[in-house]
Amino acid sequence: MKITEAPYYRHIGQEAEVFEHAFRNKLPLLLKGPTGTGKSRFVEYMAWKLERHLITVACHEETSATDLIGRYIIKGAETVWQDGPLTRAVKEGAIIYLDEIAEARPDIIVAVHSLTDYRRILYIDKLGTELVADDNFMLVASFNPGYQKGFKELKPSTRQRFVSLSFNYPEEKTEREILVNEAGLDEPTAKKLINIGNKIRNLTELGLTETVSTRLLVDAGKLIQSGLPKRLAVKSAVVEPLSDDEETLEALTDLANLMI
Numbered sequence: 527m528k529i530t531e532a533p534y535y536r537h538i539g540q541e542a543e544v545f546e547h548a549f550r551n552k553l554p555l556l557l558k559g560p561t562g563t564g565k566s567r568f569v570e571y572m573a574w575k576l577e578r579h580l581i582t583v584a585c586h587e588e589t590s591a592t593d594l595i596g597r598y599i600i601k602g603a604e605t606v607w608q609d610g611p612l613t614r615a616v617k618e619g620a621i622i623y624l625d626e627i628a629e630a631r632p633d634i635i636v637a638v639h640s641l642t643d644y645r646r647i648l649y650i651d652k653l654g655t656e657l658v659a660d661d662n663f664m665l666v667a668s669f670n671p672g673y674q675k676g677f678k679e680l681k682p683s684t685r686q687r688f689v690s691l692s693f694n695y696p697e698e699k700t701e702r703e704i705l706v707n708e709a710g711l712d713e714p715t716a717k718k719l720i721n722i723g724n725k726i727r728n729l730t731e732l733g734l735t736e737t738v739s740t741r742l743l744v745d746a747g748k749l750i751q752s753g754l755p756k757r758l759a760v761k762s763a764v765v766e767p768l769s770d771d772e773e774t775l776e777a778l779t780d781l782a783n784l785m786i
Contacts, residue, residue: 527580535564535571536704541691545572548689549621554642554665556685559693562739565668568693569623578662579620581611585630591637595650607653612637616648619662627667628680635684641665642687695727701740709747715756719743722760722785726768726778734768742767756786 545568548555557565566582573580583594594612598605615622627634640647646659667688669680696704698720705716723738742764749759765778 527582529570529574529580532574533567533570534707535567536696536700536707538564538693538696538700541568541693542572542575544689544691546576549576549664552646552659552661552664554638554667554688556688556690557666557668557693558671558690559668560670560695560739561736562741563693563695564740565693566623566625569621569666573621576621578664579615579618580623581615581620582623582625583611585624585626585628585634587629587631589630589634591631591633594634594637595648596652598652613648613650613657615665616641616657616659616663619660621664621666624665624667626670628669635681638665639684639687695723695740698724701743704740705743705747708744710751711747715750716747718786719746719760719764722764722782725781725785726764732769732774732777734774736768738764738768757783760786 545555549572557568559565569582570580583589592610594610596608596610596613599608609617612622614620624630624634624638637648640649641659641663642665646663648657648659649655650657695701698717701720701723702713702716705711705719706713709716711719720743723740723743726734727737746759746763749763750756754762760782761779765775765782768778769775
């Protein structure tokens, strides 16, 4: 995917500078942080800035090395080889973004190891060949340490192959600016949504697997801006995605209604 228009991205620190230097030095990059804190948007923005094609793979528990590298398929009366997204990126000099890499099957990590060190080589066992990555190829992966803790974890030996950046919820002023730009909200409404988000983020006693991301607040803002009543927008875009437990949902809804 060639990104022709600049995606909106609000710089938080020096993450763009780190990304550019990693790209220039042919180093892989790992983005760490909770869901909805701008990791994917950041990668899109940097692909636009560096004028590189971006290939994104949303990893899940069924994602295998074959899905990334390629496979033989039946085409008419022939059996032909079809490159996977990783192979295409290596050949074309694209940025490949493996979103939530720890969710994928273990053979994914094995497949990318030789691309994350000085070799920058992709081995294709089924073809008996190896590809040297194009000079402009870059591997970027994301990882949610909070969510994965105690479930799926990246091994230290894998993490140390990457330059890393940490993402978190932005400061209130920055988050308000994001809501105003992304959702078209007025400042007072944006501030109310952020207050709700911060309040829920601090409710550790509820034991939520995930908490309110900036993405959820932006979604609520867009619903409000399009005319949906504020309480219904917050319930649908912020509260409901957080839990399926009826008591938890009721408590969060009551809290949000009081604050909006």
